[in-house]
Amino acid sequence: MTTANSTTAKVTLSDTTSNPAPLGLLGFGMTTILLNLHNAGLFELNSMIMGMGLFMGGSAQVIAGVQEWKKNNTFGATAFTAYGFFWLSLVATWLLPSAGLNANASSAVAMGFYLGLWGLFTAGMFVGTLRINKALQVVFGSLTVLFFLLAAANFTGSHMIHTLAGIEGVLCGLSALYACIAQILNEVYGEEIMPIGKI
Template identity: 35%
Template sequence: MEVNQINKSLLADPAPLGLAAFGFTTFLLSFVNAGILSGTAVSVVMPLAFSYGGFAQLLTGAFEMRRGNTFGFTAFTSYGSFWFFYGLLVFFSYLKIITISVHALGIALILWGLFTLYMWANAMRLNLALNMTFLFLWLAFMALGFGAYYSNTTLTRIGGIFGFITAFFAVYTSFAIISNSIKEKTLPLGSPWFKK
């Protein structure tokens, strides 16, 4: 065995951390998108977006890379970066350094939807819980993107509802992985739609 080779059985699975960071940050923002909390609540979302949604997912992505998990590395690093993107956008707008173009924001969210679409295509081969996380995240990004582009409150609220469903599946997956690491096969993750 090479000196720099890792014994993967001795490493903790970083995915539950990244899924919890993603899920709980998404839950909070979805309260705003769904119209349950006012837009001023974004000031509470931002610190969470940087510290948990952003930083914890980037950290998770680094550990997934170390474990050789290309899917996990790409997903967690990308969505961690998304939270930094969103947080900086709101922060710079608040400081009046930039003016947010709703059309550009809409296109950016739709592009994140396209990225999520091809991640979802691969999540179909993992387990049902992750499959549902990426499916509803794709729907959320598309609804939010078109809602921003057309300044359509109804679409934005639908995106918020899809965000709640996304967050539920992400948090459930995190909880199930942790539970199953303590007592094997405590909670089901569901079978993949397609075999690897």
């Protein structure tokens, strides 16, 4: 009978891929600003908003979410893919009734429930940001308020609440744009040029 000595080698892999969060925040931030300029009454719902919803708000965030998944970041993967598909589903609610698929347009009450449910999800995600950084707390906190304001506007038919939601939504989008640029510049310069309030 022969025995063989065996050795165990530990292999460590180094992640050299870039941070996908700025792309996701950019897609979310820019699209949120543009839609909420519409909600605030500056211009009508148009193809520019839908195009941004399909590609920057939707596709870019889903790509960022898949990259976060590869980095073992459950929060980032869930957030970016979920909100990416939110934008795609929102554009679908606008386009499906006119696409010849016999789909009825969503009522205000249906949209109220749709937006309210997204508000509940976002409130849960906000709790997660309490362990990440203050910049994301502002993004997710203001997004929670935005969803509930938009839901209330749909349930009540209040133009005032809808306009208020638009103004608040622009601020939410700007906070995401800030977090995007801050992460890029802080990495490029190797120091905190724009604070994000690390915890």
